[in-house]
Amino acid sequence: MGAIESKDGSLKVEGTVKAFNKATVHRCQVISGTIKVGDQVSAMVDCQARLATARHHTATHLLQSALRQILGKHVQQQGSAVDPQRLRFDFTHFAALDPMQVQQVEELVNRQVMEDLPVEAGHMKLAEAQAQGAMALFGEKYGEEVRVVSCGDFSKELCGGTHLRRTGEIGLFKIIREEAIASGVRRIEAVAGVPALHHIRKSEQLLDEVRDRLKAAPDEVVKKLNGLLEELKALEKAKREAARNQQGSLIESLVQEVGDVGEVRFVCRALEGYSSDELRELADSLRKKLPGGVAVLASAGEGKMSFTVAVGDELIKAKKFSAGDLAKKLAAATGGRGGGRPQLAQVGGRDDGRLAEHVAKMAEYLFG
Ligand SMILES: [Zn+2]
Known part of the structure; x- marks a missing residue:
């Protein structure tokens, strides 16, 4: 992280990648001007960003050892990513960490921060590092000579990254998320240093806001x-x-309101503000009170018109009427579409603004 300046242009370094010949390639964004092959440039490191990244990276070493102590030696690093804002650490483990385990890991890491352990790097033969129990990335190809980074006696890892001089520089370590990313692989997201302080402050502010709103x-x-x-x-x-x-x-x-139409007991009414579901529920309750009757409930709204037809059980048993058949007649008379069961049927269509008229003519529509 930093900037690259030439006499014709200025670049912002966004990250680095290793090229095939082990050279470090800087991935940049051109902020102004132009840059071309052969330009002489000066590179500036953003010290604050680099230090913040080193905090998160060094904390990753402590985190791995802490996980192995709390969860077991089966914990193996599967991947990690660090930047000035946060760290991400993926590892093998078969179950979600419970809140107590998360607390234990967090506390163990913070204890190593408070111990202010020296962070030391040294080169040695791979076999020697392995004999000392240094943790390595499974499947990674190492050269014969390796760089071993230790944090006191707490952690020893093969690593080529950027570290702090002492663990105390981490300041504060806080786990903010623990989740599964694949079968048997968990991911921990954590923050260290100033971002950790910001995270805690944000939680406090949230709680303050809740307390304020609750007046508690x-x-x-x-x-x-x-x-x-x-x-x-x-x-x-x-x-x-x-x-x-x-x-x-x-x-x-x-x-x-039920009246007689021929030998049928009949009622029809328009109800304002009812949905077709509510009409159906009402019509069903009404039906049970009118075993020998027919009821129609109507409603209009949002450009639509709907009718629910209910027929009492005695009429159905006597095969005199079926709500489904009546709904078809009603649909034909009102220009809608409808159908349903013998007990209950619905008709829906565009609101033609004549709901009251339809209600007044209902008996004629159905029995005329
Ligand atoms: Zn490292």
Whole structure:
């Protein structure tokens, strides 16, 4: 991380990759001017960004050892990524870490930070490093001579990366996420140094905001929240009961309106603001109160018109009427489409603005 400047242009370094000949290639974005082969440039390292990356990278060493101590020696690094903002560490493990394990790992790492262990790098033969139990990347090809990085006696790893001089420079280590990324592979995301402080501050601000909105004392947030949730539950229950009562009295008033058309008991009414599902539910309840009757409930809204036809069981048994057949007649009369079962059927169509007229002519439509 840093910048590259020439007399004609300025570049921002976004990352590096290793080329086949072991050269380090800088991947850059041109900020201004142009750059060409043969230009003389000066490269500047962004010290703060580099230090922040070294914090996360060094913390990764401590994290791997801590995971092996808490979870077991089966933990093997599967991948890792570090930048100035955070670290990501993938490792083999068969189950999700429980909150207690996450806390233990986090605490063990922070203890090594507080111990302010020296971070030392040395070169040695691969066989010697292996004999000392240095952790290596499984499947990685190493040369005969390797670089071994140790954090006190806590961690020893083969590594060519950028490290701090002492673990105390990490400042603070905080795990922010633990998840599965593949079968048997977990991923930990963590922050170190200033980003760790920012993470904690952000959580505090969130809690402050919740406390503020709840107007609760710090230790009463959960109690107050539980109280509100209980209250909400009670209100919802009361609302459901009120709706049931309202529906009950609506059905009673519809039953009062039932009249005779020939030998059929019949009622039809337009109801404002009911969805077709609600109409169906109402019609079904009404049907049970009118074994020898036919009921039609109508509603219009949002450019649509809908009718629900219900037929009582006695009429169905006597094969006198079927709601499905009546719905077809109604559809033909109102220009909609409809059908359904013998007990209950629905007709829907475009709102032609004549709902009241249709309701007035309903008996004629169905029995005329
Ligand atoms: Zn390293």
